[in-house]
Amino acid sequence: MSTQQAEGYDIPAVEAWVSANVTGLTAPFKWTRLEGGHSNLTYQLEDTAGRLAVVRRPPQGELLPKAHDMSREWALISALGPTPVPVPAALGFCEDTEVTGAWFYLMGLIDGRPLYNSRQTADWVPPERREILAFSFIDTLAELHALDPDEIGLSELGKKENYVGRQLKTWYRSWNSSIDAAQHDDPRAHSLQTFFLENMPEQGPARVVHGDYGFHNVLIGADSTIAAVVDWEISTLGDPLADLAYALNPWPEDAADIAASPDAATCVPGFPAKSALAKRYADRTGRDLGMLDFYIGFNCWKTAAIIHGVYARYMAGNKSTDGVDLVALRERIDASLAAAEEAISRL
Structure with a gap:
């Protein structure tokens, strides 16, 4: 036995x-x-x-x-x-x-591993294969967004319409309900929500959106390509450009971005810039990325709302704060809102 x-x-x-x-x-x-x-x-x-x-x-x-x-x-x-x-x-x-x-x-079982930080990336992916990995990462997302959910039996996975609008409603409600417990509000959270509602691009055909696509939710093979995409539990139907922007957010554009997040799994030498990945996605899918910064800003705003909710639970005593840097958590809220404002300023 x-x-x-x-x-x-x-x-x-x-x-x-x-x-x-x-x-x-x-x-x-x-x-x-x-x-x-x-x-x-x-x-x-x-x-x-x-x-x-x-x-x-x-x-x-x-x-x-x-x-x-x-x-x-x-x-x-x-x-x-x-x-x-x-x-x-x-x-x-x-x-x-x-x-x-x-x-x-x-x-x-897939023979591959996720990457959570720059040290793991440096250990697992040789410098000469990092461009291969980056392009495999973005090509895999393009392949997902090329699929018609009706044709592969996923038409009932979620509502197809108004993906960003529904997300804005959900996370703005989260922000407002967390203000008292967090003892923290920020006028940018409200002004940005208004901006996104008033300037929302028209959504094209709904596609499967992973919702949390990144190096932490893929298995990378020894050949430095994506062996499998995993952790589909929050996937739904919606706007593929919102999914793309989320996937691109951790990728640096230049040395200043790398210096700002040196521990990120994408912040090692040898990867192409964020703009190069966006161009590759556009070339592969034919999608117009003229409003990409809207989606990048929206994702930064959403990140701020998520962290705000986590911060509120800590401040309310609902989660142990042992080993938790509350100051750093609050700074991440601020940084995410600042990144959202920067993104929409480029539109």
């Missing part, structure tokens, strides 16, 4: 379910915890023949209604599997909470 333990998993029950529902894996498995992935409980499984897979379920405890949506991730990797967008193989999905207390799914 196995003495292994895995948080959130009834190992015998899960192994029995896999044996009955997934081909190509033979229990019992060796379970190894994998870190990352928005706190979802993710384990590598190695079967008796040395074959590898990954199992994933939400964290334990009460969850927000749409948080940690396993069915969404499963639908996306299943639909994208036959397309040019690289994703892990979809192996099996369990909706029976009697098995281990929550929905879970199995996917193929």
Whole structure:
């Protein structure tokens, strides 16, 4: 009998379910915890023949209604599997909470790694292959945005219309509801929201938007190309240019940008500038990027609102502040609003 333990998993029950529902894996498995992935409980499984897979379920405890949506991730990797967008193989999905207390799914293991900081990038990606990685990163996003969600079975993934307008409403509500707890307001948050509402570009055809596309949510192979895109739990349908702007935000344009964020995974020598990635995306997709700075500004404003909400929870005592630099967190709110103003000033 196995003495292994895995948080959130009834190992015998899960192994029995896999044996009955997934081909190509033979229990019992060796379970190894994998870190990352928005706190979802993710384990590598190695079967008796040395074959590898990954199992994933939400964290334990009460969850927000749409948080940690396993069915969404499963639908996306299943639909994208036959397309040019690289994703892990979809192996099996369990909706029976009697098995281990929550929905879970199995996917193929990808030989690659995410990057969270400049040191990891410098260690994993040789200087002569960094342009290859940057172009693979932006080309993969272009491939995603080329897909018609109706044609790949994802027409019900979310509302198609007014993506930016809906986001503005959501995050402005978050900002206002956090003011008292944060003991902090900023007039720029309000003036920028008004600007974005009054100057919103007309949205083109809806596409799948990842929502959090970056080096932290892709697996980069030893050949310095994107081996798989992961963590699809907040993906929806919407404006691809908003998704592009979010993906471009961490990329530096010049030495001053690198100096401002030296620890960012994109801030190592050898990468092309942000503008070069934008041009490559435009060339690949044919999309007009004349209003890209609107979307960049919108994403910076949204980032400020998200951090403001986190700051409010700390200030209200709802989260432990051990090891948390509250001054730095507040400075990030300010910096994000300043970056939003700078972006729209270029329009």
